[in-house]
Amino acid sequence: xxxxxxxxxxxxxxxxxxxxxxxxxxxxxxxxxxxxxxxxxxxxxxxxxxxxxxxxxxxxxxxxxxxxxxxxxxxxxxxxxxxxxxxxxxxxxxxxxxxxxxxxxxxxxxxxxxxxxxxxxxxxxxxxxxxxxxxxxxxxxxxxxxxxxxxxxxxxxxxxxxxxxxxxxxxxxxxxxxxxxxxxxxxxxxxxxxxxxxxxxxxxxxxxxxxxxxxxxxxxxxxxxxxxxxxxxxxxxxxxxxxxxxxxxxxxxxxxxx
Numbered sequence: 042x043x044x045x046x047x048x049x050x051x052x053x054x055x056x057x058x059x060x061x062x063x064x065x066x067x068x069x070x071x072x073x074x075x076x077x078x079x080x081x082x083x084x085x086x087x088x089x090x091x092x093x094x095x096x097x098x099x100x101x102x103x104x105x106x107x108x109x110x111x112x113x114x115x116x117x118x119x120x121x122x123x124x125x126x127x128x129x130x131x132x133x134x135x136x137x138x139x140x141x142x143x144x145x146x147x148x149x150x151x152x153x154x155x156x157x158x159x160x161x162x163x164x165x166x167x168x169x170x171x172x173x174x175x176x177x178x179x180x181x182x183x184x185x186x187x188x189x190x191x192x193x194x195x196x197x198x199x200x201x202x203x204x205x206x207x208x209x210x211x212x213x214x215x216x217x218x219x220x221x222x223x224x225x226x227x228x229x230x231x232x233x234x235x236x237x238x239x240x241x242x243x244x245x246x247x248x249x250x251x252x253x254x255x256x257x258x259x260x261x262x263x264x265x266x267x268x269x270x271x272x273x274x275x276x277x278x279x280x281x282x283x284x285x286x287x288x289x290x291x292x293x294x295x296x297x298x299x
Contacts, residue, residue, distance in 0.1 A: 045075045046196060049106045049115035052080040058157050059182055060119045063140070063200065070199040079115055081105045103185070107133060110185065116193050118185040121153070122178035122209060125185065127217035135185040137194055138201035139209050143180040145230060147173050153180070174228025174244050177212040181205060204233035207262040211241050214269030219245075219276065225285060226250070231269070233262045241272050247284040254279045 046067065050060040057080075064076045083105045106118035107130055125135050144156050146167040184200065186193040208231035221227050226246040233239045240259040246252065256279065258272040273281075 044073060045077065046117060046193065047115045048076060048078050049081055049109050049118045050078060051083055051102065051106075055121070055153075055158060056119070059121070062157070063117075063119050063182065063184065066140075066200055067196060071196060074196065079109075081109065107185065110187055116186065116190065117197065118183075120183035120185060122181040122183040123153070123176045125178065125183045127177075127213045132188055133185055134188045135183045136206065136210055136213070137186075138184055138197040139206040140182050140184070140200045141202035142205040142208070145175040145180040146170060147175060170230055174230050174242060177216045177227070177229045178209055181209050204262070207231070207233050207239055207265040210265040211239055211269035214266045215241065215243060215273045215276075216269075218270045218273035219281065219285060221245075221285065224248075231265070237262045239265060239268055241268055243272055243276060245276060245281050245284060252280070252284055254281050254284065 048060055048064060050056045057078075060078055064078060067074060067076050083102050102124040103118070103120055103126070106115070106120070109115045110118055110133060111130070120135070122135070122139070129135060144167070146169060147153075148167055184197050186197070211231040212229045215229055216227070219225075219227070226248070227243065228245075229241070229243040231239055231241040238259060239262040240257070242257045243255070245254045254276055256272055256275045258268060258275065260268050
C-alpha cells in the first residue's frame with residue numbers, strides 16, 4: 042500500500058484519544074507506514090445548543106468525515122460506532138474491521154468514554170447491563186473507509202477483534218431492521234463466547250416509558266446479520282412497531298462527548 046495513510050477525526054478529547062489509539066496500532070502493525078491525522082468539525086460539534094434529537098438530517102457526527110472520504114481527502118475515518126448510522130452511504134463501509142470493545146456499561150455521572158479518557162474513579166457508579174442495556178455499538182470504534190480501497194482494508198485488518206466485530210454486526214443489523222434512531226429508547230447488546238456462539242439481548246421502551254418489549258436470541262456468530270434481523274422481527278411481532286416513534290429527519294446515533 043501507499044506509505045501514507047490519512048486519518049480523519051473529530052476534535053473532541055474522546056475522538057482524539059480514540060484516533061491516537063488506532064494510529065498507534067497501525068504504526069505498530071506497519072512500521073513503514075506514515076500515519077497522519079486531520080481534524081474536522083461536524084454539524085454536531087458546531088451546534089452545541091440544539092438538542093441532538095432536534096438536529097436535522099442523519100449522521101450529524103460523521104457526515105463531514107464521510108464527505109472527506111468520498112472526495113479522497115482522507116483514507117480512514119474514526120468514529121464512536123454508536124454514532125454511525127446503520128445505513129451507509131454508497132461506497133463506504135465500517136464493519137470490515139472492528140477493534141476490541143471497551144466497557145459497554147453506562148455510568149451515572151457522565152456520557153460514554155470514561156475508561157479511554159482515564160476519568161473513571163471510585164466515586165462513579167457503573168450500571169450493570171442487567172439494569173441498563175447500552176446503545177448499539179457502545180464501547181466500539183468504527184473504522185470507516187472507501188469500499189474499493191483494498192490497501193486500507195488490508196492495513197486495518199490486524200486491528201480486527203472477531204468477537205467484537207460479530208457482536209457489532211448483529212447489533213447494527215437489529216437497529217437497521219427496526220429503523221430505530223437516536224430518539225428510540227432501545228438497549229441492545231451482543232456477546233460472543235469462546236465457542237463462537239453469539240447471544241443478543243434487546244430491550245425497547247415506548248416513548249412515554251409505559252410499554253416495554255424485551256427479546257433474547259442467539260446462534261453461531263458468523264450468522265450475525267441474520268441473528269440481529271431475526272431478533273428485530275421478534276421484537277416487531279411482540280409489539281415493537283407501535284412503540285417506535287418517528288425519527289425527525291430519520292437520523293440515527295449521536296451523543297456529545299468531551
